[in-house]
Amino acid sequence: MAATKRAHVLQFAVLGLLHEGPMHGYELRKRLNSVLGTFRAISYGSLYPCLKEMLAAGLIAEDGPADAGAPALSGRRARIVYKLTPEGKDRFQAWLADAGPEAYEDELFGVHLAFFGRTDRDIRLRILLGRRNRLEERLATLRSNMAKRRERLDEWTLTLQQHGLDSVEREVDWLSHLIDSEIDGNPPSSTSTGTGPASK
Amino acid sequence: MAATKRAHVLQFAVLGLLHEGPMHGYELRKRLNSVLGTFRAISYGSLYPCLKEMLAAGLIAEDGPADAGAPALSGRRARIVYKLTPEGKDRFQAWLADAGPEAYEDELFGVHLAFFGRTDRDIRLRILLGRRNRLEERLATLRSNMAKRRERLDEWTLTLQQHGLDSVEREVDWLSHLIDSEIDGNPPSSTSTGTGPASK
DNA sequence: GTTAGCATGTAAGGAGTTACATGATTTT
């Protein structure tokens, strides 16, 4: 079948968000901002085709309108509410456990972290350590690069690079803090490990 | 038809780098890292077509091999050294002066800053102020967003958002420092800004 | 009764990547 060509971060973000309950595209899009990089709002031109694809792949399904909980919401245009299928849940679980090297890159790391609440503790730790490692490599490269040609750089380039360096250092510190908490067994402010009270 | 529909950051980065002297693609590519975002290495599959396009558009030209300074460099494969044309210089100058709102976005701001050494002082100031403004807007959005649903966020999402917030705050401080220097007429100092690194 | 916001979708295209193809030169 091979329907899912590339692992499409977007798909996983959608799967993750739908764990909070059924949602329609418009709502999903707003929520995506908090999950994908701190900024960046995916456009509808990306989201809707993605949802269509996931529907065809059986990862999500249209939620029947027979929701007794909110009958008065009938307003507005006919909207399509999606929910997770068992396949979708499986796919998401498989992804959570897939902490390969890409998970340490800027883009994926953020999304992984966003779903740490549903990630196994050992996987969390591996991702945090891997990420810190990646950043330390980067730090080394940056530092050697700056040292190598410090004289040939003008003041602005230097400031820029220094600021970048400081930022990475800060992220390393932050990660170290998270790692320590994770090892000590007390995450930032622990709730029941695993899925909290799944609302709804 | 000059075919340069979109202003292609890459083109401007290349034009800027070639101000340091003629270069061939392979070398250019390595230098691009320092100019485009702190990381991110453009692939050859992007760079070479871009150079071809710029050549066709008359922004750059092949540098004659008649370089008396270093004739013994004949080693290696035939390499194509590019130099700026007057049109290329003009285009670059025009771009430097074009400090529209896009210049305040993450991607373009870095490149602009990298070429501040060749930018007019009033343009520099405008870009710095514009950038700071953009970040402060972002800060406001982030803060209101966090306040609005602080309870519904799990600890990891919270930490992630808090870290993002801190990073933006730090960048604002850094910018303020640069802006002050610019107004006072002092060149920027590369020493870390008031918000020191790595002090918890 | 028109504007603004909610809601879904498509078509065209831009910017970039990977994988491939080629070939010279230096190092091991």
Place this chain on the structure above:
DNA sequence: AAAATCATGTAACTCCTTACATGCTAAC
């Protein structure tokens, strides 16, 4: 002689954006 590095280039494909097209409901 094999492997690494230097060096250039192309084709196919991915992911995303913009601009467009549609239509419903609420508020002014």
